[in-house]
Amino acid sequence: MLSRFGIRASQVARRGFSTSTMLKNDTVKSSCKAGTVLNLKIRKNGDEPVALEDSEYPEWLWDMLDKKKIDDQMKKSDFMRWRRKQLGNENTKKINGNNFFANMK
Secondary structure, rough: OOOOOEEEEHHHHHHHOOOOOOOOOOOEEEEEEEOOOOOOOOOOOOOEEEOHHHHHHHHHHOOOOOOHHHHHHHHHHHHHHHHHHHHHHHHHHHHHHHHHHOOOO
16 A cells, blocks of 8 residues: 555655764764865855864864763753743744644634
């Protein structure tokens, strides 16, 4: 039986998507090779940015993808900011839920 997207339910169950860039030994590997032009030029003057070796980037950059680690660091360093963020996320979820049910009528 096809879904409304033209995909069988068995295909959805088997298909696995992964956006992770982690290797088996928990080291992060960059998604592009060193020397690759990144097409991020935002100014008229200057050269296009080029990707560097993974070792040339600061260590904190690789932690930015790990939400749990960032959350733990914020909780330790600035508890009140972390708590405000948590309350804001809870309120957003509650508002979205209320809006969803309001549109059901």
